[in-house]
Amino acid sequence: MSSKVIPYYNILWAEQIQQNHSTQAVIVKIAYANQTGKLTLSPETITVKFVANNELTSPIFSQPQPISDLEPTLGRTSADSMNDLLPKDVPQVGGSAAGTAEDGSIVATILNRAYANTKRNKHFLVLINPKGGPGKGEQIYNTICAPFLKLAHCETTVIVTTHRYHALEIARDTADIKKYDAVICCSGDGTPHEFVNGLAKRKGDAREALAKLALCQLPCGSGNSVANSINGNSSPTMASLGMVKGVPIPMDLMLITQDDGQYLSFLSQTFGIIADADLGTEHLRWMGGTRFVYGVLKYTLQGKEYPCDIYIKYSHETAPEIKNHYIQSLQQHHENIGTVSTATLSSKINYDQPPAPSSSSTSGSASSPEEVDLLTPRFGTINDPVPSDWVKIPETESLSIMYCGKMPWVSSDCMMFPATLPTDGTMDIFITNTSQMSRPQAIRMLAGMETGTHIDHDFIQYSKAVAYRLIPRRGSPEGNLSFDGEQFPYHAFQVELLPALGCLLTNNGMWTLTGFDRR
Ligand SMILES: Nc1ncnc2c1ncn2[C@@H]1O[C@H](COP(=O)(O)OP(=O)(O)OP(=O)(O)O)[C@@H](O)[C@H]1O
Incomplete structure (x- = not known):
């Protein structure tokens, strides 16, 4: 008999389906995510027989009992291997025959361990963009994700977006939005960009809603940064299990001011080649993620330049400073996750003291962060003078890429920001001028983006900042500018970090680590 081990993490649900009082045996149906490939999981069920002497009897897998049409044929499982599934202290069968999660039964024990550090029966708001990426959002949700959520007894409210800004309107206008544990985009x-900005526009409870509604993503677009950064891949089944077992953690956000507008950004701001590669290749959506790589290569080899002026309020400028900050932030994150519940984690995160406001728009304010307006910038807006302690970057008249981000992976094959962490109080800024590199150098740098080693090249600047400003030079040809992958006017803008304002649904209280601390 072949053996099968089911990690508790993969268990979606357990339910008692039969009890024999004379033998004190119970039969439990277990729904779980079966690993069917390196990055693929299949939602399946097995039935297992337990007896009162704390031992698992021969499981009755020869007669699998699928509970939905989606269940594939079950594998055979040995009793021995199931000890990895079973707790050593299996309680006596008895008590409530219902086998509910709280009654001390085997079912309760399994469920408690399967959901040891997260909430079960999560309530999800599901937003499906039928036009995102290759346009398969509905199909991917219905055939891949929904079965996991159903087996895990999660509650769902599903909305298919019908127009641009629909997600923003839902986040802004849904009165009882805080009843949801997370939003699946x-x-x-x-x-997710629209959703976060919608939450920020809520009257009265914006901060609370941003902290409560955990963001997660079923990867249906071309980039899928959220899913890639959380799971380290863009597998929809891995993402689906991650939602069921997700642990919410706080995440830093960024506040952008441009013209007279203010926006939140959870992911990135992109100026130059990367923005052109993303937004200038919309007609190539059919290529999926490859269109981005194609675009970057094309514009890099063309040596396109984007004259501008950039001012940065650095937090960590040199490579050793960045590495030290990463290691310290990671340790602090693990300490916080280990000692407090995720609900109170946000308030326990200890950041570098934010600098004092420097502009007229915030001067005189002695309010605590809770009291000031959610979107009141600490450093003023793009319409204020550049603060005197910000550093002007030299030689940006021939800049080719400015990319600022807060998530490590911007697509499955691009670890753009290997040194970023969810709540490290900084944003990572990548600046380079590819037109001054030889073609082989440029191609080596681009190839390094897959593993995050592109930041090690001499001709790039990778730093950490708490704020910056970018002003395109007057009279230069216009390119694209994107915030979180969305197109914005090619105008000057300013960005500052907002510590731990948002919430992210992660697998184990952290997104996939890049290994930057071990480099
Ligand atoms: N029914 C709809 N029709 C047209 N546009 C929509 C609709 N629903 C949402 N949108 C818009 O589609 C845009 C793209 O959304 P999405 O989240 O899929 O990211 P994306 O930019 O397509 O991702 P990627 O670039 O990675 O493919 C958003 O601006 C959103 O407002």
Whole structure:
């Protein structure tokens, strides 16, 4: 008999389906995510027989009992291997025959361990963008994600977005939005961008809603930064299990001011080649993620330049400073996750003291962060003078890429920001001028983006900042500018970090680590 081990993490649900009082045996149906490939899981069920002497009897897998049409044929499982599934202290069968989660029964024990550090029966708001990426959002949700959520007894409210800004309107206008544990964006990165900005526009409870509604993504777009950064891949089944077992953690956000507008950004701001590669290749959506790589290569080899002026309020400028900050932030994150519940984690995160406001728009304010307006910038807006302690970057008249981000992976094959962490109080800024590199150098740098080693090249600047400003030079040809992958006017803008304002649904209280501390 072949053996099968089911990690508790993969268990979606357990339910007692039969009890024999004379033998004190119970039969439990277990729904779980079966690992069927390196990055694929299949929602399946097995039935297992337990007896009162704390031992698992021969499981009755020869007669699998699928509970939905989606269940594939079950594998055979040995009793021995199931000890990895079973707790050593299996309680006596008895008590409530219902086998509910709280009654001390085997079912309760399994469920408690399967959901040891997260909430079960999560209530999800599901937003499906039917036009995102290759346009398969509905299909991917219905055939791949929904079965996991159903087996895990999660509650769902599903909305298919019908127009641009629909996700923003839902986040802004849904009165009881805080009843949801998380929002599943079945989309690319544009929908989470809209959703976060909608929450920020709520009257009265914006801060609370941003802290409560955990973002997650069913990867249906071309970039899928959220899913890639959380799971380290863009597998929809891995993402689906991650939602069921997700642990919410706080995440830093970024506040952008441009013209007279203010926006939140959870992911990135992109100026130059990367923005052109993303937004200038919309007609190539059919290529999926490859269109981005194609675009970057094309514009890099063309040596396109984007004259501008950039001012940065650095937090960590040199490579050793960045590495030290990463290691310290990671340790602090693990300490916080280990000692407090995720609900109170946000308030326990200890950031570098934010600098004092420097502009007229915030001067005189002695309010605590809770009291000031959610979107009141600490450093003023793009319409204020550049603060005197910000550093002007030299030689940006021939800049080719400015990319600022807060998530490590911007697509499955691009670890753009290897040194970023969810709540490290900084944003990572990548600046380079590819037109001054030889073609082989440029291609080596681009190839390094897959593993995050592109930041090690001499001709790039990778730093950490708490704020910056970018001003395109007057009279220069216009390119694209994107915030979180969404197109914005090619105008000057300013960005500052907002510590731990948002919430992210992660697998184990952290997104996939890049290994930056071990480099
Ligand atoms: N029904 C709809 N029709 C047209 N546009 C929509 C619709 N629903 C949402 N949108 C818009 O589609 C845009 C893209 O959303 P999405 O989240 O899928 O990211 P994406 O930019 O397509 O991702 P990627 O670039 O990674 O493919 C958003 O601006 C959103 O407002």
